[in-house]
Amino acid sequence: MTITLMGFLHLLLLAAATSSLQQYCMGMGVPVQLNDDVLGLIVFKSDLHDPSSNLDSWNEDDDSPCSWEYIQCNPVTSRVSEVSLDGLGLSGKIGRGLEKLQHLKVLSLSRNNFSGTISPQLTLTSGLERLNLSHNSLSGNIPSSLVNMSSIRFLDLSKNSFTGPVPDNLFQNCVSMRYLSLAENMLEGSLPSTLSSCSFLNYLNLSKNSFTGNLDFASWFGSLKRLRILDVSNNALSGSVPAGISAIHNLKELLLEGNHFSGPLPFDIGLCLHLNRLDLGDNQFTEPLPDSLQRLNSLTLFRASNNMFTGSFPQWISNMSSLQYIDFSNNGLTGSLPSSIGYLKSLNYLSLSDNKLSGNIPMSLADCTYLSVINLRSNNFHGMIPEGLFDLGLEEVDFSQNALMGSIPHGSSRLFESLRTLDLSRNNLTGSMPAEMGLFSSLTYLNISWNKLQSMVPPELGFFQNLTILDLRNNALFGPIPEDICDSGSLGILQLDGNTLTGPIPEDIGNCTSLYLLSLSHNNLSGSIPVSASELKRLKILNLEFNELSGEIPQELGRLENLLAVNISYNRLTGRLPVGGIFQSLDESSLQGNLGICSPLLKGPCKMNVPKPLVLDPNAYGNQMGDHNQRDRSSKSTQLGHHKFLSVSAIVAISAAILIAIGVIVITLLNVSARQRLTFVDNALESMCSSSSRSASPPVGKLIMFDSGSSPDWISNPESLLNKASEIGSGVFGTVYKASFGAQGGIVAIKKLATSNIIQYPEDFDREVKILGKAKHPNLIALMGYYWTPQTKLLVTEYAPNGSLQAKLHERLPSTPSISWANRFKILLGTAKGLAHLHHSFRPPIIHYNLKPSNILLDENYNPKISDFGLARLLTKLEKHIISNRFQSALGYVAPELACQSLRVNEKCDVYGFGMMIFELVTGRRPVEYGEDNVVILSDHVRVLLEQGNVLECVDHSMSEYQEDEVLPVLKLALVCTSQIPSSRPSMTEVVQILQVIKTPVPQRMELY
Known part of the structure; x- marks a missing residue:
């Protein structure tokens, strides 16, 4: 609601009158009720949008707001002490009208739609004890003068869009702070060192931000003796976690998951005897779990998944009798499960997948009667499935990818009612x-x-x-x-x-x-x-x-x-x-x-x-009204008539067949004659050129380098070179090795080609490879040379130190930062330039046929370099090879025309692959994804979201920030590039021009139109 101009002037006059009245009455010793609270709340309300009219009771003509809804006053002073507007659907900005509430103790505006920045000039009353602005859309920096830290006890700014570093002096005098949450914002930088001043802090939640740096429990948390909950999960904190955590004697929850912590766990972590939740998942911790952990008898949740812990599975786990949730999945644990694991009577969730555990599944596991989820996938367990497990009320069972034997146990009626997921695949059942x-x-x-x-x-x-x-x-x-x-x-x-x-x-x-x-x-x-x-x-x-x-x-x-x-x-x-x-x-x-x-x-x-064709009876066309005697002719005459008819039909059919046969023979003879003339010409040309071309064939079994003509003799045996190399990848065309090469010891990549369907004559191979060697461009992997024998064919190429785009995009560890939008755009533009060079600088154009992220390599600066370009030129049967390998690649990469021989295949199939790569880079998803109950076709998914106006929902969430005015046109370009009709796709030169326009700053871009 917004107040009228006259109303606002009335309030100002009223405020002035109140001030004069206050001075007069103070002189007379008469108490008076002030109306600053009415003024402040009405001004605050004027900045809000109240769609449900929840604040209709706030009337500017009232002398006091104490009867207003959502307002509480101090019964002694009749001044506003609490404003609680949680979950009312309010929107707008937090204005300075709240400064008028000088006796305010509690301000709670959570679960609304407040937006914008908080003015640095806004200073709430120094007596404020509780401030809750969580679950809104507030942005910008957190003002250091917002509240008086010496009085605030509860501060919750979580689930907003605050950015930038936290002011280091913000918590300088936080002696009264009990509860602090800055979770789920976009804060960055180091954790403020002044937090150590909050000596009475019980709850600290800094999760789901972008904080960096190390944790030093000894110096940073040494004074936080009363801390119960510490949550710094899902940030970018790194380094080892040093000893000193035991200084926080009363700690109940320690949540460190989703960071870049490494090294071993501190040995004294087991001295936090009150811990009941410990989450170490999604980090890079190494070495065995410390034995001191077995002292945590109050622990109910223990998660250490997606790390690099080694050593035997801790046999002392059964001592932690309160455990309800265990997740050690995706580590390097070995050994077997102890039979004493059945002592964990409260265990509800057990996940040990993707380790190296072996032995039998203990029968005692069936004694964990509250167990509902058990996941032992991808280990080396053998033996039989304990029948007792199928008598429990399990909801999810995954024993896949082990070596289990025997039969599937019969389930109980309790299991019939509860089981939702059962995966026993890839065993020996x-x-x-x-x-x-x-x-x-x-x-x-x-x-x-x-x-x-x-x-x-x-x-x-x-x-x-x-x-x-x-x-x-x-x-x-x-x-x-x-x-x-x-x-x-x-x-x-x-x-x-x-x-x-x-x-x-x-x-x-x-x-x-x-x-x-x-x-x-x-x-x-x-x-x-x-x-x-x-x-x-x-x-x-x-x-x-x-x-x-x-x-x-x-x-x-x-x-x-x-x-x-x-x-x-x-x-x-x-x-x-x-x-x-x-x-x-x-x-x-x-x-x-x-x-x-x-x-x-x-x-x-x-x-x-x-x-079958209908054969008509010729007698049916006779005179049906003729003499009855004529119908009584002898059978011999009738048969003779039939024979005469069949003979005429046969003659016609035979004549037609003879004419067709003669035509076929004539055409065949003409083709043979033409073929013989072509063969004669080919043989003549070959004999004329044999002295030059064949005699000039490259030496068989010699490594040819394009820049120097040949390599030293010590390289003449390629197997010795490959033995020094390490395999770094493989694909349709062969296996790739990394090798040190030449006198300077430079690093190169060597592709050992699969010999099937590869050109078998050295001079032909030499000609095609040298054409590819001339394809020089900053965004193409340089072809440096080759080695040829009838059995072994090698290509020596430039080495890209940052690996493939496939690995960076789809195979990165959770702890590894994702590719930034700036680098993703650089990859798109560079790849487009490389393809444009192949398509438009050669005649006939060099077509890649197999463009996808695994064939885009990255140098140390994330500049893209296209590999495997033109290798289809080395194939003796191009169409057959491409078609037969179509389904070996992931569904979705291949242009539709590659599957239809009736369509002419040209460089537009590479444009289609480039469009699919755009989708992958923007969304971080694969072209086709198979879920439990659906298949997502990425191009269709993006098209639907674009039509609905929600296309930004598909942008890769792992990117911390991106340019919206670049992402939207890039996605539209991808839809054009992946048109089902090849002629509707742009050329790669046009694609480069479009991308360059998209990258142009907006004001300059508008001048181009």
């Missing part, structure tokens, strides 16, 4: 699938793939009401697919590959309306593909290869608009492919092995179930 599994009413994820189970698929699986993922791949399951497997209607992924299932695909498969992945390959399924599969409107991936399916593919499948990948190879299918959808873009690898399918990609007969 045998026996049958328990029929009781169909009773798991809460189960959403079931994965028993890659075992040795031998049974029929239980029909009870159709009882699952909430199952979204069912993965039974690569077992020895037999029999038919249950008819009612999709009765629940919630199944999103169904994978039954690699079994010996027989019979038809159930007609009821159409009931799986939520399916987006259906994979039944490598079985013995027969019959036709049911027409009901066309009801799977959400289906994105369909794999039916290596079965015995027959008949024609239902034309109705062409209406599945979301279908992205289909493989029906090696069946007995016949007829035409469905019109529409992805079927017209399928490549040979998706269709081969079906001799009856009609496709120009396949060799063999085309079999279609078409009606």
Whole structure:
């Protein structure tokens, strides 16, 4: 609400009158009620937007605000002591009207939409004891004069957008402070050293900011004797954590996760005997866990995941009898679990995945009767699964990627009601699938793939009401697919590959309306593909290869608009492919092995179930009204007439066949003649040039360097060079090694090419490699030389010390900083310049064909360098190689025209790959991501968000900041580059120009239009 001008003038006059009245009455000794509180609150209200009219009771004509809603006054002085406006949906700025509230003790404005900066001139009353501005959108620096630290006891500024460093003098006199939270802002710099002055502090939360520097418990927290909770998680703090933490005797929670701490844990951490929560996760701690930890008998949560702890699993863990939550996943722990682990009677969550643990799973683990989550994935556990575990009320079980044997235990009724996730994949389990599994009413994820189970698929699986993922791949399951497997209607992924299932695909498969992945390959399924599969409107991936399916593919499948990948190879299918959808873009690898399918990609007969032509009876055209005697002619005459008719038809057919055959023979002879003339010319040219070209062939088994012509003799054996190198990567074209090379010991990269499909003649290889060697550009990996023998082919290239963009973007450790937006834009622009050079500086242009982050290397300054460019020139069968490797790359990188031989492939396929790379760099996500219940196609996801006006939601959250006016046009450029129609994509020269305009400062950019 905003007050009128007359009202505001009235308040000012009233304030002046109040001041005069106060002076007069003080002289007379008469007490008077002041109205500064009314003035201050109404001025404060004038800066607010109150959509729910919660402050309607605040009336400027009142003499006192003590009757107003959300206001409390001191009963003795009748002055405002508390303003609590939490969660009222208010917005606007925090104005200086609050300075009038000179007796204010509590100010709480949390969970609203206050925004903007807090004025440095705003100084709240010196007697303020409690200030809560949390859960708003306040920004800028925290003013050092906001509150009087000598009186404040509770200060919560969390969950805002405050930036910059915390003033070092802010806490200089914080002797009364009990509670301090600056969590979930964008604060940076070192932790203020004056915090040590807050000697009565009980709660300190600085989490989810960007604080840097070290922690020194001895000097920094030595005086915080009363601290109970310390949370500095999810910052950028680094270095080791030195001893001295035991000085905080009463510490109950120590949360250090999500930083860059390294080295061993301080030995005295076990002396904080009151600790009940200890979170060390997502750091770089090393060495074994200190034995002093076993003294923490009050500890309920112990998380040390995603570190580098080593040594044996602590056998003393069972001494910590209060533990409810243990997470040691993703470390280097060895040894076995102690049988005494069953003493942890309160244990609810146990995750030890991705370690090197071995031995049996202790039977005593079933004594942890409160256990609901157990994750032992990716270890070396062997033996049998303890049956007692399946009598507990477990919610999540993951024993995948171990060496467990025996059968799957039968579950109890308690497990049926609770279990949501069961993953036993990649073990050595045998026996049958328990029929009781169909009773798991809460189960959403079931994965028993890659075992040795031998049974029929239980029909009870159709009882699952909430199952979204069912993965039974690569077992020895037999029999038919249950008819009612999709009765629940919630199944999103169904994978039954690699079994010996027989019979038809159930007609009821159409009931799986939520399916987006259906994979039944490598079985013995027969019959036709049911027409009901066309009801799977959400289906994105369909794999039916290596079965015995027959008949024609239902034309109705062409209406599945979301279908992205289909493989029906090696069946007995016949007829035409469905019109529409992805079927017209399928490549040979998706269709081969079906001799009856009609496709120009396949060799063999085309079999279609078409009606036979109708042969008309010639007698039907006779005189049906003629003499009855004529119809009674002898059978001999009738037969003679028939023979005469058939002879005429045969003559016509034979004549047509002869004419066609003659045409084919003539064309064939002409082709042979032309071929012979071309061969003669080729042979003549070859014989004329043999003395020059062949005699000038590069020496076989010699390393040729383009800058010096050859290398020293000691390099003539390439295997000795590779033995000195270390392997740093591999891909479609071969393996890459890092090596020290030459007299100066410079570092180079050596790619050992896979010999399959590579040019076999040294002079041809030399010619193509030298063309690639001429491709010099700051954003291309320089090709320095090569080595050729019939068995070994090496390329010597420049070495990029910062590795690949793939590793920096998708494979970085949580503790490693993400790529900044400035560097991401530099990578985009540099890559575009390199591609433009390949496309427009060579005739014919050099096309990469395989542009993706793993082929973008980075130097020490994050300048991009494109690798593997033009290697397709070294292939003898380019199209076959590209198509056969299409699905080896992640789905989403490859331009659509590479899968369709009817389209001419040109440099626009690289533009498509560049557009996908833009999506990855901006969002930090892969082109296609598979979740538990959906598949995210990144380009479609961004397009939808852009149409909805929410595209900034997809920007990589790991970037601390970015330029919004650069990100939006860059994403729009990516959508244009990934157009399904090649001609609609820009050239790379145009892409470079667009990026340069985007990078131009906004005022100058506007002048360009």
